[in-house]
Amino acid sequence: MQDHDIETDVLIVGGGPAGMMCGITAAQFWPSRHVTLIRPEEEAVVPCGIPYIFGTLGGTDEDLAGRAPFLAAGGQILTGRIASADRNARTALLEDGRRIAWNRLVIATGSTPFVPPIEGRDLQGVFEIHKDYDYLDTLLSETLPGVKRLAILGGGFIGVEFADELRKRGIEVHLIEQRPHLLGASFDLDACVAVEQRLTALGVRIHTGATVEAITAGTDPKRVGGIRLNDGGTLAAEAVLIAIGTRPNTTLAGDMGLTLSRSGGVWVDGFQQSREDPHVFAVGDCAHKQDFFTRHANHALLASQAAAEGRIAGMNLYGLKLPRSNAGSISVYASQIDELAFGVAGLTEASAENIGFEVFTGDIRMPDHHPATMPGTHELHCRLVFDANSERLIGGQVIGGPTTAEILNILAVAIQLRATATDLASFQFGSHPRLTAPVHPIVAATGEALRRRLEKP
Amino acid sequence: MQDHDIETDVLIVGGGPAGMMCGITAAQFWPSRHVTLIRPEEEAVVPCGIPYIFGTLGGTDEDLAGRAPFLAAGGQILTGRIASADRNARTALLEDGRRIAWNRLVIATGSTPFVPPIEGRDLQGVFEIHKDYDYLDTLLSETLPGVKRLAILGGGFIGVEFADELRKRGIEVHLIEQRPHLLGASFDLDACVAVEQRLTALGVRIHTGATVEAITAGTDPKRVGGIRLNDGGTLAAEAVLIAIGTRPNTTLAGDMGLTLSRSGGVWVDGFQQSREDPHVFAVGDCAHKQDFFTRHANHALLASQAAAEGRIAGMNLYGLKLPRSNAGSISVYASQIDELAFGVAGLTEASAENIGFEVFTGDIRMPDHHPATMPGTHELHCRLVFDANSERLIGGQVIGGPTTAEILNILAVAIQLRATATDLASFQFGSHPRLTAPVHPIVAATGEALRRRLEKP
Numbered sequence: 001m002q003d004h005d006i007e008t009d010v011l012i013v014g015g016g017p018a019g020m021m022c023g024i025t026a027a028q029f030w031p032s033r034h035v036t037l038i039r040p041e042e043e044a045v046v047p048c049g050i051p052y053i054f055g056t057l058g059g060t061d062e063d064l065a066g067r068a069p070f071l072a073a074g075g076q077i078l079t080g081r082i083a084s085a086d087r088n089a090r091t092a093l094l095e096d097g098r099r100i101a102w103n104r105l106v107i108a109t110g111s112t113p114f115v116p117p118i119e120g121r122d123l124q125g126v127f128e129i130h131k132d133y134d135y136l137d138t139l140l141s142e143t144l145p146g147v148k149r150l151a152i153l154g155g156g157f158i159g160v161e162f163a164d165e166l167r168k169r170g171i172e173v174h175l176i177e178q179r180p181h182l183l184g185a186s187f188d189l190d191a192c193v194a195v196e197q198r199l200t201a202l203g204v205r206i207h208t209g210a211t212v213e214a215i216t217a218g219t220d221p222k223r224v225g226g227i228r229l230n231d232g233g234t235l236a237a238e239a240v241l242i243a244i245g246t247r248p249n250t251t252l253a254g255d256m257g258l259t260l261s262r263s264g265g266v267w268v269d270g271f272q273q274s275r276e277d278p279h280v281f282a283v284g285d286c287a288h289k290q291d292f293f294t295r296h297a298n299h300a301l302l303a304s305q306a307a308a309e310g311r312i313a314g315m316n317l318y319g320l321k322l323p324r325s326n327a328g329s330i331s332v333y334a335s336q337i338d339e340l341a342f343g344v345a346g347l348t349e350a351s352a353e354n355i356g357f358e359v360f361t362g363d364i365r366m367p368d369h370h371p372a373t374m375p376g377t378h379e380l381h382c383r384l385v386f387d388a389n390s391e392r393l394i395g396g397q398v399i400g401g402p403t404t405a406e407i408l409n410i411l412a413v414a415i416q417l418r419a420t421a422t423d424l425a426s427f428q429f430g431s432h433p434r435l436t437a438p439v440h441p442i443v444a445a446t447g448e449a450l451r452r453r454l455e456k457p
Numbered sequence: 458m459q460d461h462d463i464e465t466d467v468l469i470v471g472g473g474p475a476g477m478m479c480g481i482t483a484a485q486f487w488p489s490r491h492v493t494l495i496r497p498e499e500e501a502v503v504p505c506g507i508p509y510i511f512g513t514l515g516g517t518d519e520d521l522a523g524r525a526p527f528l529a530a531g532g533q534i535l536t537g538r539i540a541s542a543d544r545n546a547r548t549a550l551l552e553d554g555r556r557i558a559w560n561r562l563v564i565a566t567g568s569t570p571f572v573p574p575i576e577g578r579d580l581q582g583v584f585e586i587h588k589d590y591d592y593l594d595t596l597l598s599e600t601l602p603g604v605k606r607l608a609i610l611g612g613g614f615i616g617v618e619f620a621d622e623l624r625k626r627g628i629e630v631h632l633i634e635q636r637p638h639l640l641g642a643s644f645d646l647d648a649c650v651a652v653e654q655r656l657t658a659l660g661v662r663i664h665t666g667a668t669v670e671a672i673t674a675g676t677d678p679k680r681v682g683g684i685r686l687n688d689g690g691t692l693a694a695e696a697v698l699i700a701i702g703t704r705p706n707t708t709l710a711g712d713m714g715l716t717l718s719r720s721g722g723v724w725v726d727g728f729q730q731s732r733e734d735p736h737v738f739a740v741g742d743c744a745h746k747q748d749f750f751t752r753h754a755n756h757a758l759l760a761s762q763a764a765a766e767g768r769i770a771g772m773n774l775y776g777l778k779l780p781r782s783n784a785g786s787i788s789v790y791a792s793q794i795d796e797l798a799f800g801v802a803g804l805t806e807a808s809a810e811n812i813g814f815e816v817f818t819g820d821i822r823m824p825d826h827h828p829a830t831m832p833g834t835h836e837l838h839c840r841l842v843f844d845a846n847s848e849r850l851i852g853g854q855v856i857g858g859p860t861t862a863e864i865l866n867i868l869a870v871a872i873q874l875r876a877t878a879t880d881l882a883s884f885q886f887g888s889h890p891r892l893t894a895p896v897h898p899i900v901a902a903t904g905e906a907l908r909r910r911l912e913k914p
Binding site: 021025028029046048049052056057062063064065302303304305307308311312315321322323324325326327329330332333334335336341343345370371373374375376402403404405406407408409410412413414416417419422423425426427428429430431432433434435436438439440443447450451454 | 478482485486503505506509513514519520521522759760761762764765768769772778779780781783784786787789790791792793798800802827828830831832833859860861862863864865866867869870871873874876879880882883884885886887888889890891892893895896897900904907908911
């Protein structure tokens with residue numbers, strides 16, 4: 001008698017960007033292997049698209065992650081939850097009692113919103129953002145209708161994006177952030193201010209330097225009625241979104257005896273292989289991330305980073321087909337509020353100096369089309385940060401129009417290939433009146449950085 | 458008595474992108490030097506913006522190149538034409554009789570449209586595109602009004618862009634191209650076909666594989682009435698635009714005894730210095746271009762390449778402030794017809810194989826936002842070409858939406874930094890639903906290329 005119900009070569013636990021990308025890559029690069037992905041949800045949502053369900057897209061069904069590429073590559077999807085996994089027997093037990101035999105296990109269990117131990121957090125109308133179709137659909141169809149005023153705790157990316165989307169529904173949105181500025185952990189001051197100004201112009205009420213002491217009940221003692229701030233002020237609100245951060249889901253990995261890093265992720269090598277077992281890998285939010293620059297922990301949990309880790313693991317599950325290990329997180333991200341796009345790649349000036357880099361920087365503002373009379377022209381602001389000793393690019397911040405994220409991706413590639421200011425200042429970039437700035441902003445900002453540097457005594 | 462009327466350290470001859478960028482850079486990097494730029498025109502137009510004067514922008518004044526950055530950097534602009542220059546005396550004689558003493562001369566005299574010796578080319582209503590304010594303004598206000606049908610000879614970038622802009626004026630545009638496809642010299646077949654289909658849908662009549670035997674007069678024997686094709690067919694047209702190509706303007710350089718390359722440009726080293734005289738430089742369309750890959754002549758004359766050469770020369774006029782020489786042209790360019798953007802960086806599959814590279818390629822089609830239900834989503838098609846021996850990226854072609862040119866600029870940076878397929882397949886790229894594809898198209902196309910390659914026996 002067989003001691004398991006399902007047999008597979010590769011078992012991927014989790015269907016987010018890391019798991020799915022790992023699955024697609026594994027199925028493509030190891031076509032003779034059977035690749036199975038198990039996830040609790042019938043339908044998976046696109047995580048970065050979640051804020052847009054509530055405004056731009058208008059529905060949860062508009063934000064579904066496709067399963068077609070994985071199935072087309074020959075992969076198989078199971079719906080279910082893993083209760084435990086045995087590294088010696090190389091099996092996993094599902095909550096429904098089925099047993100799966102695997103040869104390579106990829107843990108891609110993601111992360112869960114962190115809810116601080118704040119008074120009133122269990123009141124009805126208080127919610128977080130879970131990457132779960134049913135949860136989000138209920139939020140959209142039951143929690144939000146009728147809400148006129150809503151408070152968001154946390155002015156990071158999720159808070160800011162939700163503020164812009166929820167205000168599109170006519171909700172009066174209050175954004176509460178402990179730091180002096182929104183997005184303060186990610187950007188230099190001018191970008192934070194630009195976002196604050198745009199959100200304010202759109203009607204979002206911003207409360208920075210403010211801490212929430214309690215979430216309070218309204219007339220119905222079971223339902224939220226408002227929040228109380230640390231300065232004693234109160235704010236009425238029929239709903240509260242907690243968007244403080246997320247924590248890696250590592251119960252399965254911990255139970256299996258895998259090492260977790262101090263910051264909470266599964267400890268992995270450059271090919272996403274676990275420390276204890278060459279047959280077990282971890283990718284995405286649940287995996288420990290080293291910083292590209294310092295090798296310390298990098299706490300940014302990004303879908304794009306997760307996907308990159310999924311690809312690296314997928315290609316190398318049965319030997320090195322892609323002999324380039326994970327070079328560490330450089331944290332490239334962008335967002336857009338209204339028409340204002342903004343983002344960062346690598347280090348900001350402040351974060352670079354905090355780490356101990358001696359830096360030189362260049363700033364440039366220019367139109368993103370040329371001549372600036374072209375329709376659709378936005379102002380572009382690009383700041384580059386170079387290490388003063390090696391002259392290498394270590395970061396950049398861009399504020400602009402629809403091309404902002406791809407300009408950041410140029411910086412991401414330049415950082416990863418260790419480009420120097422001299423390289424970038426003399427590089428060729430294409431330009432076109434309807435598509436780009438007259439001079440490439442990266443070239444212009446690099447030129448400015450070099451010029452300033454030469455001026456110094 | 459002084460034997461000259463004007464004295465300057467740096468004299469730049471020509472006010473196009475190469476000259477202007479050289480001037481700005483020189484003034485910024487050598488602040489103690491006096492930088493003078495002389496150009497024949499009072500106001501300079503943005504060369505890449507010229508087609509848009511006739512449609513999108515609606516006027517020549519909307520396409521003026523700013524002089525402010527150069528003046529702000531401390532440069533000076535003279536209006537006039539250089540009649541001759543003396544390398545021994547280091548002076549230049551203007552047509553108006555003034556004499557300028559210089560210490561560094563930068564020749565940035567650009568290029569002129571090539572007009573083949575075709576019958577009827579001197580008829581009224583036959584024109585080319587000169588980068589000259591008055592000429593273009595006359596074209597707009599006198600030549601084009603009343604024109605109902607127009608033939609464009611040459612289906613390259615200029616022909617294609619003018620076709621799209623002129624049809625916006627209600628003109629019936631006929632585009633005549635000798636090769637089997639529009640843009641056939643620059644793109645692989647699928648991009649050519651995509652552009653042809655879009656132009657046809659917009660009402661442009663395309664005649665490929667067709668040669669014009671003569672431009673013929675109409676009822677007025679001095680004015681154009683149509684064209685006669687090589688197959689004997691005729692076409693009525695009240696105006697004819699000749700957009701076959703351009704030739705470098707090297708009269709001044711030739712008269713000064715500088716070496717010209719076989720392809721006609723001023724021979725320069727990697728810092729744009731002339732062969733004969735370390736005090737004389739040449740940049741832009743009038744300078745010889747080496748190809749990044751082969752070191753043979755590269756005949757693509759691009760404003761962006763010209764600007765890069767201007768920067769390299771400007772920084773290094775009095776010694777090497779930027780010790781990175783011109784690595785050779787990789788030819789990055791993009792354009793947009795209607796909403797369809799398209800472009801190329803480096804080699805196409807066909808051009809790479811013509812040169813003798815053994816290649817492997819990867820193709821991907823995906824939405825440029827995610828989920829694809831996001832407003833403003835365009836389909837993106839990315840093809841990458843890798844050298845099979847070194848695994849290095851040597852080219853890419855992109856067809857897509859507004860981010861197309863910046864995606865090509867990522868490829869341009871990756872080519873110039875000699876990225877390999879292994880690098881690109883595992884790189885981190887940022888993503889955002891409103892700004893990018895779900896997986897970066899460069900990563901996806903690289904993955905596809907590697908996968909196909911591994912499949913091969």
